[in-house]
Amino acid sequence: MTSPNLTLGSIWRLHHSDREIARLTVTGADMPWTHAEVETLPGFEEFGPLFAEQERAVDEEEWEQADACYTQIRSALTMTFPDGSPVAEFMLHIHDDGTAGWRWHDEPFDTVLVTRWLRCFWDEEAVRFYFELDTDGYVIRQVELQEPGSKALAAASLAEWQQAQREGRLAEYESVYGLTAELPVSEWEGYDPQWLSAHEFETVWSTARRELQDRQQRHPS
Template structure:
């Protein structure tokens, strides 16, 4: 199945409020993950420590800490598709090597029903 939002060299945008803080240029996908090169923009450095903490938590298999990072990321940041439309839900990991991977969904996750 082809994903219309993931085609060669498309740039998804990461936002903090009304400011774009990173451009994520798609390099490929491995369902359900999309992979990209990260172009940090003004404002991104404020969040780099949070992504570093998230990576350490995942490496340490500390899932409670990783979930807490996810919650902080989603509380502070939003993402848009290359066409400018909002991404309803996403799980983003930014790696130290300047790449990123994320999963996304076109509807918000229902967190009220476990």
């Protein structure tokens, strides 16, 4: 069942201290990301350059700078759910086209998850893997890119896969997004991991998901 917080047209709010500075009207969700149109209010202009710098850093793959912008945004701003209750944790991007995307949790990230991100390359098949791992080393999300060209082969979420299984549409899900590795990273052999920042993983994830969704729309099964 869809969360009421993700209902199309529901409004999340961005605050600086006690002042509301933007309204985010939900237009869709591609979990763990929520997407919205942005209505800026007086007071937002102070933070516009910070969001623009975050976008520039992500576009140019300056991950340390992107993470620094995230820290500044989280230190200065808060969000509320459509019912007015506070959002404990979020990673928010506001784009220059008047749209926004964010991932969120109802508890602080550092109290509920010790999430890690890594990538590795499988020479035999020329596939680059990107993984998001939970605190026990199990894969939460997985991206597979065929090289050369970084063609998206998979961008699967364990939570989505489990939901598709419950709803009897597992084959449909796997045909579009693939699936995640079952074994924890501690049992993997013959890989050389490179650890990533959250922003680097999220950029790869978002790009791969769009590519797979566009491909499905052009060539539905």
